[in-house]
Amino acid sequence: MTAALSASKHGAAVTVLEAAPRVGRKILASGNGRCNLANLGAMRYNGDTALAESVLGVCPVGQVLAFFHGLGLMTVEEAGRRVYPACGQAAAVLDVLRLALDQQGVAVVCDAPVTRLEKTKAGFRIYTSQKTYEARAVVAACGGMAGGKLGHDGGAYRLLTGLGHTLVSPRPALTALVTEKKAVKGLSGLRLPARLTICDGTKPIEAAQGEALFTDYGVSGVCAMQLSRKAGEMLGSGKRPMLYLDFSSMLGLVPRVYDRVDANDPFANVPLLLACLKERQHNLPKEALLTGLAPRLLAERLKGLPLPEMAKALAAFPAPVIGVRGMENAQVTAGGIRGSEFDSRTMQSRKCPGLFAAGEMLDVDGDCGGYNLQFAFASGLIAGESAARSIRNA
Numbered sequence: 534m535t536a537a538l539s540a541s542k543h544g545a546a547v548t549v550l551e552a553a554p555r556v557g558r559k560i561l562a563s564g565n566g567r568c569n570l571a572n573l574g575a576m577r578y579n580g581d582t583a584l585a586e587s588v589l590g591v592c593p594v595g596q597v598l599a600f601f602h603g604l605g606l607m608t609v610e611e612a613g614r615r616v617y618p619a620c621g622q623a624a625a626v627l628d629v630l631r632l633a634l635d636q637q638g639v640a641v642v643c644d645a646p647v648t649r650l651e652k653t654k655a656g657f658r659i660y661t662s663q664k665t666y667e668a669r670a671v672v673a674a675c676g677g678m679a680g681g682k683l684g685h686d687g688g689a690y691r692l693l694t695g696l697g698h699t700l701v702s703p704r705p706a707l708t709a710l711v712t713e714k715k716a717v718k719g720l721s722g723l724r725l726p727a728r729l730t731i732c733d734g735t736k737p738i739e740a741a742q743g744e745a746l747f748t749d750y751g752v753s754g755v756c757a758m759q760l761s762r763k764a765g766e767m768l769g770s771g772k773r774p775m776l777y778l779d780f781s782s783m784l785g786l787v788p789r790v791y792d793r794v795d796a797n798d799p800f801a802n803v804p805l806l807l808a809c810l811k812e813r814q815h816n817l818p819k820e821a822l823l824t825g826l827a828p829r830l831l832a833e834r835l836k837g838l839p840l841p842e843m844a845k846a847l848a849a850f851p852a853p854v855i856g857v858r859g860m861e862n863a864q865v866t867a868g869g870i871r872g873s874e875f876d877s878r879t880m881q882s883r884k885c886p887g888l889f890a891a892g893e894m895l896d897v898d899g900d901c902g903g904y905n906l907q908f909a910f911a912s913g914l915i916a917g918e919s920a921a922r923s924i925r926n927a
């Protein structure tokens with residue numbers, strides 16, 4: 534949609550072909566219905582980080598926000614430098630985009646999955662199940678496979694591999710961690726502030742802090758999702774990642790942070806917890822040592838343990854990771870069409886002139902925090918403008 538608006542603003546006659554019955558369904562689902570549309574902090578991208586940095590150098594976050602403010606969207610900055618619509622509604626983001634498409638006379642055809650893209654002398658022939666279109670330039674912005682029905686089934690990549698592009702194997706990213714069942718037994722439904730560290734044995738590899746959500750299959754929540762990419766990589770290379778959860782922040786013993794944090798010794802806070810429990814022992818009976826400190830489900834699970842074991846379970850709760858949830862539950866796709874095959878200044882294909890690409894379809898994925906939509910919006914704005922220019926200059 535940003536590509537369409539930008540191309541139309543720069544003089545192109547634009548048609549949006551959308552496979553689904555309506556445009557922008559992922560926007561509505563994003564940020565728990567609030568749409569975290571950008572991030573004002575440092576860039577946090579994976580995959581083709583050079584492309585991400587270059588794109589956001591050409592179209593920085595200020596420009597993305599200026600674009601949305603120009604469409605009438607009011608935004609606010611929240612913790613972690615995350616930007617949301619001020620009204621707290623993802624629908625507001627989609628509404629301003631759709632209104633602008635309408636006002637700028639962009640044709641939007643829904644229920645029109647593109648099944649084939651063919652290079653012709655004059656440009657491209659675009660096949661949908663019902664109709665064939667001719668265009669002088671094409672912006673491919675089909676997103677990724679994440680999010681179940683909100684994503685595509687991989688077919689969209691073939692539109693570009695058919696024109697000579699390479700597919701970097703798509704994998705789920707920003708998804709929940711699947712752990713050994715017995716590790717999370719009895720804790721399902723529990724939401725706790727925690728610091729999560731993924732370890733190779735006891736060697737810390739990556740850490741994130743925030744709200745962990747226990748489920749019947751493992752651990753979810755933003756901090757767990759941040760670690761899923763690394764956990765997936767480790768599992769893919771035959772390693773058995775170990776997750777340690779440190780609940781010290783829940784106990785008010787260390788500050789609460791909602792972000793990626795340095796991966797330090799996962800057992801570092803065990804002495805702190807032990808001292809805290811010993812202190813409580815002066816005033817409380819042993820069976821009530823965790824009352825008022827930890828939620829009931831966790832207290833039940835740990836009661837009866839010797840004090841050092843209890844401290845260890847509160848500061849380095851172990852959960853062996855056996856998998857990550859699939860595309861259905863992921864928020865973004867790692868992998869996609871190889872980004873380096875596109876010129877980041879224009880988003881034009883180096884292999885097929887007149888073809889442009891944007892967004893999650895490419896081999897770029899961001900952390901939680903607005904990075905994915907920001908990249909999609911920014912690369913779309915660049916691609917649309919360059920596509921219009923390429924038509925004008927032809």
Ligand SMILES: Cc1cc2nc3c(=O)[nH]c(=O)nc-3n(C[C@H](O)[C@H](O)[C@H](O)COP(=O)(O)OP(=O)(O)OC[C@H]3O[C@@H](n4cnc5c(N)ncnc54)[C@H](O)[C@@H]3O)c2cc1C
Nearest residue numbers: 552563564569646647675676680892893903904905906909
């Ligand atoms: C539950 C959830 C929550 C999320 N929350 C956030 C968040 O808060 N912040 C953030 O930055 N990111 C978030 N993301 C990720 C973000 O939504 C995506 O990275 C972003 O929408 C990608 O934009 P895009 O335009 O590249 O692709 P999409 O938004 O997926 O749009 C691509 C469009 O192309 C259509 N399409 C696919 N194939 C074809 C075809 N062959 N022909 C025609 N049309 C086709 C699709 O139907 C879709 O409408 C979330 C994702 C999910 C699933």
